[in-house]
Amino acid sequence: MTTLCIGNNRTEEMVGDLTGMTPLERAFAGCGAQRMLWFAEDGDVLVLPWEPEPAYLAYVTGLTGTRAESLTVVVPPAGPDGEDILTPDRLADPGFRGELRRALAGRPVRRVLAISPNAAVVDLAAAVGAEDAVPGHAFAAQGGNALVNSKAVFRALAAGAGVPVSPGTVATSPQQVEAAVNGLLEQGHSVMVKVEYQAGGFGNEVLTRAEQVAPAGAQRAVELADAGAVAAYVAERWQWLTGGRNQRVVVERYFADAVPLYAEFSIGDGGSVLSGCGEMVMDPVVVGEITPPVTPDAGVRAELVDQAARLCESLRVLGYRGTVSADAFLTPKGELYFSETNGRLTGSTHLHDALFARLVGAGHRADRVILELAGLHVPSFPEAVAAVERAGLAFDPRTRTGVVFSADFGPADGSVMYCVIAEDAAAARAAESRLLALFAR
Missing domain, CATH: 3.30.1490 (Dna Ligase; domain 1)
Structure with missing residues (x-):
């Protein structure tokens, strides 16, 4: 059966009014949407803002083992706001919906996986007979996704659940x-x-x-x-x-000098399952992360997961189903406060659900770390891949270590997002230094 993957990155439930976004921000959103390829499996259908770059498509599927030729990508016509964001009007286009129905060709959709599971996604799924394949579709259809991503609603939910907030x-x-x-x-x-x-x-x-x-x-x-x-x-x-x-x-x-953390869960009908947790890197906003987190001790990590699970239970009772990342920070005095919930596929989801699950493997997850950072400028994506391979830094499925380029932001600013998978944080930083030296200007 088929999964319908929808790369609706940067919706109003995520970032508010889209009219204030700059062209560069929109370009980054479009590039980020292409990370849906990490989740794709044989025979899946993807709705993306534009056709993926062939080199990136071949690279991702080569690592995941998905047959690229088995995937179908459907792109709706560009809307008034351009081609980088899958706005509701693009997803509602009649011609696009007809093309999507033909792409599915009567195949049952077992799951609809969207970056932002909002009302526009439910409406599209209903149009192709797959409404029930959207987790929590009744909640999402009534604007529930906005509740889950509201920083104001978060404080009320956290207070009600007894979860500490600043x-x-x-x-x-x-x-x-x-x-x-x-x-x-x-x-x-x-x-x-x-x-x-x-x-x-x-x-x-x-x-x-x-x-x-x-x-x-x-x-x-x-x-x-x-x-x-x-x-x-x-x-x-x-x-x-x-x-x-x-x-x-x-x-x-x-709180100055606090350590930003998160715990990500998958919320289903019967409860919440931990996907993973991590430590974010700020400069001054989020530019990457290391997972699992390296600063907090075992006790703090256990508290992070426990309190995040309480937040997820509040969201589950409301009716939300899907991925939730609960963000928190650890103060210099050792206090743990939560700051928001993100009800969507986040910038961390592909690390846990794709890189750890499909590249590293469950049997090695406990003895590997992933360091991911944005902003590495390269001559081109194919040249970056070739340079890493020549240097012996590319991901090796035998050792389950090495460098992976998780996102290609070349169409936006000529950069890539890189992941270093290693046995520990020190080894990850050492490999990162070698990687950066390859592209030093």
Whole structure:
């Protein structure tokens, strides 16, 4: 039976209003959608924003063992917003839906796997007779995915489940934001303000008094000397803070030098199953991760998983089914606070569900780490693959170690995302140094 894979990267449930995205951000979204190839198996049908680059398609399927010729890719016509994002209007195109029906050719769809399992996905699945193949389709059809990805809803769910969150509040007016920010600043704390719908730290800013604070998980730090400066900041940034559409604003204490962590689960009818956990790398927003995490000890990791499982149970009871990543951070004093949930295929899902499962193998998962980072600029994807092979750094299925290029961002900025799979973190960093030296400018 067939899986219908839908690369709807960067939906409104993920990042809010799409009209504010730059052309470069859109190009990155389109490239990121191509990572759906890591999940594809023989005979699957993929809906992608544009045809995958042949070299990337051959590379991924060569590693996963999927027969590239058995896959069918269907691309809807570009919409008013271009070709990089699978917007609802593109998924609703009648001609595209007809082509998708022909591609499926009456084959039963056993599962619909979408990056963002939202109402547009359910509507498309229903149009090809596969609504029941969308996990939690009834919940998703009523806009449930927006609940799972809301940073404001997250704080309410965490509080109800007894899961620790950073001191703060959810504000709905400029006056409430000012009061919350001033209250924390007056206590001598820095503040994180968060747009309700965004991803990767791009909807966050750190507010601080006159001292310098390095932002982590936020785009920038803003110095606000007094209440007047806070009022001016809120007035100037109100449209941005509310996503341009009267969204809520999260205001919470910012902990400098904290270690960002996550635990990712798959939520089904009977409960939640841990997919994996990791430690994120910030510069200053998320640029990569190492999994499993290296900083926290066994006790903290157990608490991370336990508390994340409690969050997942709250979401399961609501009706959500699918992947959830619960993000948290460990303060220098050893306190663990949770910061958000992401109800979608995340930037980590392919590591756990594809690289660990299909390349490393379950029998070696406990003795391998994956270091993944973005932003390695290369002459071209094929040249990068060839250079790594010549250097003896390419992934070796016998040792289950080596370098894998998980994403090709060449169409956006000429870079790749690389994964180093190694026996431990030190070996991963050593291999990374050799990799970076290959492409040093």
